[in-house]
Amino acid sequence: MTESAILVEQLHKSFGPVEALRGIDLAVPRGTVLGVLGPNGAGKTTAVRILTTLLRPDRGRAVIEGLDVVRRAAEVRKIIGLAGQSAAIQDELTGRENLEFVGRLYHLPRDRCRRRAADLLARFELVDAGDRAAKTYSGGMARRLDLAASLVAEPAVLFLDEPTTGLDPRSRIGMWSLIRDLVAGGTTLLLTTQYLDEADELADQIVVIDHGRVIASGTSDQLKDQVGGDVLEFTVADPARRIRAAALVSALSDHDPQVDEASGLISLRIGRRGSDALVEAVRILDQEQIEVQGLATHRPSLDDVFMSLTGHSAEDLAEAR
Numbered sequence: 001m002t003e004s005a006i007l008v009e010q011l012h013k014s015f016g017p018v019e020a021l022r023g024i025d026l027a028v029p030r031g032t033v034l035g036v037l038g039p040n041g042a043g044k045t046t047a048v049r050i051l052t053t054l055l056r057p058d059r060g061r062a063v064i065e066g067l068d069v070v071r072r073a074a075e076v077r078k079i080i081g082l083a084g085q086s087a088a089i090q091d092e093l094t095g096r097e098n099l100e101f102v103g104r105l106y107h108l109p110r111d112r113c114r115r116r117a118a119d120l121l122a123r124f125e126l127v128d129a130g131d132r133a134a135k136t137y138s139g140g141m142a143r144r145l146d147l148a149a150s151l152v153a154e155p156a157v158l159f160l161d162e163p164t165t166g167l168d169p170r171s172r173i174g175m176w177s178l179i180r181d182l183v184a185g186g187t188t189l190l191l192t193t194q195y196l197d198e199a200d201e202l203a204d205q206i207v208v209i210d211h212g213r214v215i216a217s218g219t220s221d222q223l224k225d226q227v228g229g230d231v232l233e234f235t236v237a238d239p240a241r242r243i244r245a246a247a248l249v250s251a252l253s254d255h256d257p258q259v260d261e262a263s264g265l266i267s268l269r270i271g272r273r274g275s276d277a278l279v280e281a282v283r284i285l286d287q288e289q290i291e292v293q294g295l296a297t298h299r300p301s302l303d304d305v306f307m308s309l310t311g312h313s314a315e316d317l318a319e320a321r
């Protein structure tokens with residue numbers, strides 16, 4: 001048996017001329033969260049649909065808890081949950097009826113269905129709305145109900161395809177805390193998202209996919225180090241002293257400092273040596289009595305990572321629909 005709850009090797013899928021997946025590899029250790037990050041059309045939903053047995057791959061293989069998703073699809077379906085981009089909720093049914101209906105699909109005994117539905121309505125703050133038709137729910141409530149539905153049968157492996165797209169900031173934070181609780185309970189989770197902060201917040205490992213290929217993977221910290229690590233920044237107002245200041249701090253890094261003549265901002269990639277480099281910079285600049293403002297170090301954001309990998313910010317890509 002494998003240590004990985006989810007294992008994917010060289011997955012390929014085309015739709016006519018469109019190569020949606022061009023050889024994806026993934027491994028998700030049991031009880032961890034993989035964040036699959038990518039812009040519109042990257043292939044996220046296609047990968048999730050294959051992993052959840054809704055679509056057959058052209059080539060490659062995917063295994064969930066040791067079960068091949070093509071050859072043992074029926075067994076895979078019993079141990080997974082999916083909350084997808086197109087919600088599986090039936091509008092005419094109430095929230096409670098939706099959850100009980102899912103339980104019956106999984107052949108849970110009737111009283112068990114009733115108990116699960118009541119528990120999940122309470123946990124997802126849907127008790128008050130539980131007995132009205134799902135079509136009257138707000139977007140955030142419908143998302144919570146959809147996530148609740150994916151949990152009725154207590155799946156060991158859960159797939160969430162863009163769980164917070166379209167939610168307001170408060171609902172997103174609420175959803176994050178629900179997801180964290182699930183993972184604390186031992187569920188293995190594969191989560192797709194277009195939001196860098198969401199991957200940063202929730203994922204143990206992140207893979208970035210673009211045009212059907214994995215273009216980077218690692219922890220959030222590892223991805224940030226790939227773009228040169230922390231940045232030391234400060235401003236020298238006096239133009240006559242700027243070049244000297246840049247030359248002095250260049251001793252702190254293998255990278256060259258960037259000098260912005262208009263603003264006087266000097267920035268330097270300093271790897272993981274954040275606080276040491278900061279102390280050293282203060283010392284050497286002070287020695288030559290160079291006056292600086294706003295001396296600080298910061299970690300790159302995942303947006304910086306995305307930019308350096310793809311040449312676009314994630315927002316540009318999201319807007320270029």
Ligand SMILES: Nc1ncnc2c1ncn2[C@@H]1O[C@H](COP(=O)(O)OP(=O)(O)OP(=O)(O)O)[C@@H](O)[C@H]1O
Nearest residue numbers: 015018020038039040041042043044045046047194
């Ligand atoms: N059933 C289909 N028929 C034809 N083309 C498809 C089909 N499903 C997906 N595609 C194409 O495959 C590519 C990948 O789509 P996919 O839905 O996997 O992307 P995604 O990363 O989930 O994007 P989004 O962030 O918009 O949800 C796109 O070019 C899409 O148009």
Ligand SMILES: [Mg+2]
Nearest residue numbers: 044045046085
């Ligand atoms: Mg999608």
